[in-house]
Amino acid sequence: MIGRPVMVPYWSLGFQLCRYGYENDTEIANLYDAMVAAQIPYDVQYSDxxxxxxxxxxxLRPKFSGFPALINRMKAHGMRVILILNPAISGNETQPYxxxxxxxxDDIFIKYPNDGGIVWGKVWPDFPNVVTDPSLDRKRQVEDMNEPSSFVNGAVPSGCTDxxxxxxxxMPYLVARDSGLSSKTLCMESEQILPDGSRVRHYDVHSLxxxxxxxxxxxxxxxxxGQRGIVITRSTFPSSGRWAGHWLGDNTAVWDQLGKSIIGMMEFSLFGISYTGADICGFFQDAEYEMCARWMQLGAFYPFSRNHNNIGTRRQDPVSWDAAFVNISKSVLETRYTLLPYLYTLMHKAHTEGATVVRPLLHEFVSDRVTWDIDSQFLLGPALLVSPVLKPNARNVSAYFPGARWYDYYTGVDINARGQWKDLAAPLDHINLHVRGGYILPWQEPALNTNLSRQNFMGFKVALDDARTAEGWLFWDDGQSIDSYGKGHYYLARFSVSQNTMQSHVIFNNYIRASNPLKLGYIEIWGMGNVSISSVTISxxxxxxxxxxSYNPTTQVCD
Known part of the structure; x- marks a missing residue:
């Protein structure tokens, strides 16, 4: 009914940076150079x-006259640049616009009924004789203000007629309930014209x-x-996920927003929008060091991973703090980039099967009633459990492990916790990740951006279950062609382990070939047990x- 989630390009799963308030193109260039010098992975730079x-x-402002050349320089090194547009057109210009x-x-603007004039709203460009609350002019994020959003109630001049x-x-709860449904948007009697010429009231189609x-x-x-792109929209409706992702709106740099972002992602996964995330470190207010560090760790596992904040607030990008923050950001983003083949495969399954990418524990362990109330942890797909720190001054986190075998992501060691809560060490430079037994995670050596990482060696992390079996999937294409799946330009394989043998079952391959190889460099097998391993043979x-x-009988890890 609502369709399946859009298949995003591979580069869009990389880390992204944005800020409302860049002074000029030199500031953006300096940020890019600093990120590269610090060797922090990222793929997308925005300009608000x-x-x-x-x-x-x-x-284009004169202060950004060098921006086109900067964009070309970044593109030459595998980066992408996104320009934010305000979906509102000024109608009070003295020069041709x-x-x-x-x-x-083309008669496209919204009008009053009965062949009335244009319904004028208000955002940034000033309109003659309009007085607005000055606190609003710099406190509303422009990107996709497509509810539609306005700085005035109803219209300019004011006064809705119906x-x-x-x-x-x-009256539902709005920004100002006493202002009516036209609060910070258009008059409800405004008319929009559909492609067939029929007129509809804004009251009836506001959510559309x-x-x-x-x-x-x-x-x-x-x-x-000529390639796949991404659209990130703040305003959504059932089926929006067929074409777009969603960011969770203008949040605030406070601790409770970390936990709320997890809930928001899980909800939008159910709404058929897999490519979701919140503004890392918060949009409004100055970010605080520890909170931003923890948010960088959490946000590294958002499908849409972007650090973004408002004009007038302090910088909060990874290179704006200190060397320790740089190391924290670099480490967790390298983990994200390592896992991108797994995440990309999850996005493919969402696109072709309607599966969720971010999911609550209860979706995998519905018979375990404890999981029904857990919203401080989440799964990426069926296999990767994320247990972030969501409170200040915490150096431990209490995490629940449903009835399965669970391995520490970083060591491959079985943590021996099933159907129980466990107190985990969580120093400031660490986020707890665990892999579920019975699954195989494809991964790849990380790099400064996905254009580089896609050229690196691949590997598999094999987490055995109690029966010493596991399975996993890998979807691979060029990462950017339109409808590569529908056109049959891709590789899809299922991998399985049983009876001490790992097998590759190629479901379809019209992409990987001798002239375009996918290089396998690593296989790790976790939970081997007390066995003696003398050799491994690949056919x-x-x-x-x-x-x-090499095999460590203490950790039971073979690699």
Whole structure:
């Protein structure tokens, strides 16, 4: 009914940086150079509306005249740049403004009923004789203000005409409940015109406003670039996930927002939107060191992983703090990049099967009633358990482990916890990750960005269950072509382990070949038990190759 989640490009799973308040292109260039010098992985750099002349869409400020050259330099090194647009067009310019004149020519703007004039809202470019609360002009994030969002209630000049629509008997909780449904948006009697020419009241389609922008934007991005792109929308509706991801809105740099972001991601997974995440370290207010460090660790496991904050607040990107913060960020992002083949495969399964990427423990262990109330931990797919620190001054975290075999991600050691809570050490530079027995995780050597990491050796982390079996999947394509799955330009394989043998079952392959190899460099097997391992043989094209192996009987890890 709502369709399956969009298949995002591989690079969009990399770490992303944004800030509303960059002064000029030199500031962005210095940030990029500092991230590279610190060897912190990231793939996407944004510019918020600062690059625009007077915040007018499709314009460039003189202070950003060097931005095109910077974009080309970053692209040459495998980076991506995203420009944020404000979905509102100024209509009070004294000089020709093509975006407005073309809109007038095509009669696309929202109007009052009975052939009335345009319903004017208000965002950044000033409109004559308009007085707004000055605290609003710099406290609303522009990116996809597509509810639609406005700095005034109803319209300019003020005064909606239909009281029944704007102030119904029941009022949901809004920013200002006493202002009616038009609070910070348009008058409900405003009319929108559908492609077939029919007129509909904004009251009836308000929740579809952002949704109606999503698909055309996604398709336009693909048409212009010839590749998969991403659309991140704040306003969603059932089926939005077919074309877009969702960021969880303008949050605040306070501790309780970490836990709320987990709940938000799990909810939107159920809504069919897999590519989700919150603004890491918070959008409003100054971030605090420890909170931001813990949020970087948590956010490294958001499907949409972006650090973003508001103008007027302190910088909170990884290189804005100190050397210790750099090391914390680098370490956890290298872990994320290591696991991107697993995450990308999860996104493929969401796209083709409707499976969830972020999921609560209860989805995998529904018969365990303890899991029903857990929202401070989450799973990525069926196999990776994330147990973050969500409170200040904590150096331990209490984590629940349902009835399965669980291994420490970093050591491969069985933690011997089943169906019980366990107190885990969590120093400031550590986030607890555990792998569920019975699963195989594909991984890859990390690098500064995905363009580089995709060229590195692959590996498998094999976590055996009690029967000494495991299975996993790998989906692989070029990471950017449109509908590579539908066109049959991909590789898909299931991997299984039983009776001391690991096998590859290729489901489909029209991508990996001798001229375009996927290089396997590592296999780790966890939970081998007290066995003696003298050799490991790999069979390739009916040729047996004996490879070096090491086995630690104490940790029961073979690699």
């Amino acid at each position: 509306i600062d690059y625009m002349e007077r915040h007018l869409d499709f314009t 093509p975006a407005f004149t073309r809109g007038m020519d 009281t029944t629509l704007n102030r119904p008997p029941y 406003y952002g949704w109606s922008q999503t698909r055309p934007t996604y398709e336009a991005v693909q048409e212009v670039t 390739v094209s009916n040729v047996d190759i004996t490879v070096p192996v």
